[in-house]
Amino acid sequence: MSGTIQQGFSRRGLLGGVAGAALSVALATEAGAARSRPGRRPPNIVFVSIDDLGWDELGCYGNTFNETPRIDRLATEGMRFTNAYAAAPLCSPTRAALVTGRYPARTGITDFLRGENAAGDKHLSPDIPTVPDVLGPYGYTTGLIGKWHLTETYSGRYDRRPGNPYAHGFDEVIASEQRYIADGDYFHPYSFMPQLPAREPGEYLTDRLAAEAVDYLARHRDRPFFLHVSNYAVHTALAAKPELIAKYRAKPGADEAPNRPVLAAMLQSVDEQVGRIADALADLGLAGDTLLLVTSDNGGPYRDANRPLRGGKGDLYEGGIRVPLVAHWPGRVGAGRRDATPTSTIDVLPTALDLAGGDPGDAFDGTSIAPVLTGTGAVDRDTLFWVYPHFIGRTHPHAAVRSGRFKLVQHLRDGRTELYHLGRDPGETTDVSGHHVAKTRRLRALLEAHIADVGVLPAPPTPENYPTLELDEPFDTDPARWSVLPVPASSHAGEVTVAGGRLAVTTDEMTHLVFRSEIAPGSDAVAIVLDPGTFAEAGTQDTVFVGLAKxxxxxxLFRYHNGLRRVGWDLRVNGGLITAGAEPLDNLDGTVNLTGPDARYAxxxxxxxxxxxxxxGDGWEFLFTADTGGALDLSDPAVRSQYRYAAGVRLDDGTVTLDGLTARTA
Known part of the structure; x- marks a missing residue:
């Protein structure tokens, strides 16, 4: 049973099945031709990712408190990008984009992946071609050292877990998490890698990754390689070597924002790691044959570490997605260059393929930036897109598009848009949509077309989108054809009546009822719409439900608590509620009111x-999505046939009524 969502592979999908096989054949054919050219060895690629690194946290990007001399030196000897972006405002989707060259929504990974207690079962499907599939035909060996975070499964053998890096063909996987990463762990023994022995006493994780990287380079010096050194630092909870913490706490300004001594100490260890990698490349005679890239997986969680950019991790404002990117390749990347080309994580794989001698074509969302790196040309790119349909911290679901110097941010719930001129206003302080109406309209159309193309949201519950009517219950006759199920079965059932086109539940003690119809959904593309009636406006459990019940x-079932104006969802399996690991929906509290005459819940x-x-009363609004594939796979016809369209009521005083329930399929 798999919860991987693979919708949206339209037009430019080319991701799995026959298309993936065709891509592999094409790559193998190109690779054979490339290898037949004498004297040509494809360049190595070392990609160093720093977890949660903010825009303003490296010395070469303006920080004067943190000390990053080795990365700064790479920027001086190579190039520094000023419009580099992460493909998402959080780690897992950016990592999916890195290894696929595709927008996160096409991979099914749009949020950070939670621990195994989550109801979902998300993982990066091995059906999607990734780095080993693309570069393997060109003779590359591929390695991952450190964080993967592209599966929600942390039990069983590592190489048999869905979406594990071995399943994607990586030749070597070293020091990658065996358990959920949670709040970080930087000194041995590592809680999320309990079976990893230390190589030295008091081992610090960032140093361990450095040692493994140096060894990897030596082992594979004689053939081209792609190595992702994927740091767990500087992710919270922050922890660093005590002597480095003391060093930074003693510096002037240590107690002033945005200076953070522990983070600075962690970052110094990462900087030293990068230096060890660069030195090893030079000592092995590989520096001139290796493109070394250093960047972040998203913006920093501390907003002041991203200034002057707005926002931070989780946001699609610049502070959440614009990241440092340093490129170093002696003899190929000119020294001391600064480049404003908009680039993204999705560009890494097509760039690697281009440098290997292949033709990325239109198999990726990303594009090769090899001409920019080598100074031989420019990148012809009109737009970059981001879609984050989730809640985190204070952030609501939203999407964004950048075109030229303009960027539009759209809030997915109500469609509200903001337009910023990044050239004049990189901090996104002034919404100029009122001054650029045509530009706003054009970018909104582009973004909405992209959202539809990647299929990240299901169509709203209208008859046009779901034309086949399967259930139309106006509650105008006796409810004998409905099963009335108390939850739990031994609980109070209240008084259930039908009159005047309304089903009513009346009680003066806690009553929770599920009304299950006789009709099973005819497909896994279903819209169920509840017309609520009146609410009790009393007690503490003034709640209605809509969904599917066995x-x-x-x-x-999705629930709406009228007293708190709160929405959410309940997944019950074998009598137990499974909501652990769900994304927080508290931001919606107080913003939904279904008491109006035309209110509906779907x-x-x-x-x-x-x-x-x-x-x-003003049209359909997107609220949230619940992934349940790890516990309930309703894409499976055998499972779905056991479930029926359902509504429900929970209250402890007064009367709650339901006006009707309809169900349609696409």
Whole structure:
């Protein structure tokens, strides 16, 4: 049973199955031709990612408190990008983009992946071609040292877990997490790698990754390689060597924002790691044959570390996605260059393929920046896109597009848009949409077309999108054809009546009922719409539900608590509620009101995920998506046949009514 979402592989998908095989054949054919050219060895690529590195945290990007002399030297001897972006504002989707060359939404990974107690079962599907598939035919060996974070499964043999790096063909996987990363762990023994022995007493994880990288370079010096050195630092919880912490705490300004002595100490260890890698390349005679890239997987979580950019990790404002990018390649990348070309994580793999002698064509969302690196040309790119349909911290689901010097940010719930001129206003302080109406309209159209193309959101629950009517219940007759299921089965059932086109539940003690129809969904593309009636406006549990139910112990229902104006979801399996690991929806509290005469609440199923929409009288609004593939796979017809369209009520005083329930399939 798999919760990997593979929708949206349209037009430029070319990701899995026959298309992936065709891409592999094409790459192998090109690779054979490239190898047949005498005297040509493809360059090595070493990609160093620093976790949660902020825009203003390297010396070469303006920081005067942190000390990063080795990375700064690479920037002096190579080039520094000023418009480099992470493909997402969080780590997992950016990492998926790195190894695929595709926008995160096409990979099914749009949020950071949670631990195994989550209801979902997300992972990067091995059906999607990744670095080993693309570069292997050109003679490359591929290695990952450090963080992977592209699966939610942390039990069983590592090489048998869904979406593990071995399943994607990586030749060597070293010091990669065996358990969920959680709040970081930087001194041996490592809680998320309990089976990894130390190489030296008091081992610090960043140093261990450096040693493994140096050894990898020596082992593979005689053939081209792609190595991702994937740091766990400087991710929270922050922890560094005590002597380095003391050094930075003693520096002037140590107690002033945005200076953070512990983070600075961690970053110094990363800088030393990069220096060891650069020195090893030089000692092995590989520096002139190796493109070394250093960057971040997203913006820093501390907003003041991204200044003058707005926002931080989790945001699609510049502080969440614009990142440092340093490129070093002696003899090929000119020294001391600064380049303003917009580039993204999605460009790494097509660039590597181009440098290997292949033709990226249109198989990727990214494009090769090899001409920019080598100074032989420019990149012809019109737009870059981001879609983050989730909640984190204070952030609501939103999307963005950059075109030229303009960037549009769209809030996915209500469609509200903001336009910024990044050339004049890199801090995104002034929304200029009112002054550039045509530009706003054009960028909004581009972004909405992209959102539809990648298929990240299901269509709103309209009859046009879901034309086949399977259930139309106006509650105007006796509810005998509905099963009334108390939750739990032994609990109070209240008084259930039908009158005047309304189903009513009345009680003066806690009552939780699920009303299960006789009709199973005919496909896994379903829209179920609840018309709520009146609410009790009393007690503490003034709640209605809509979704699918097998029985009182097994259901997936979206809920609306009227007293708190709160929405959420309940997944019950074998009598137990499974909501651990779900993204927080607290930001929606107080913003949804379904008491109006035209209010509706919808449950939209698509495969292993379900999306909530609400109509408060002005049209459908996207609220949230729940992925349940790890516990309930409704994409499986055998599983889905056991479930029925359902509604529900929970209250402890008064009367709650339901006006109707409809269900349609696409």
């Amino acid at each position: 029985d009182a112990d097994d259901y997936l 449950f939209v199923l698509r495969g292993t995920s379900a999306t909530a929409y609400a109509d408060q």
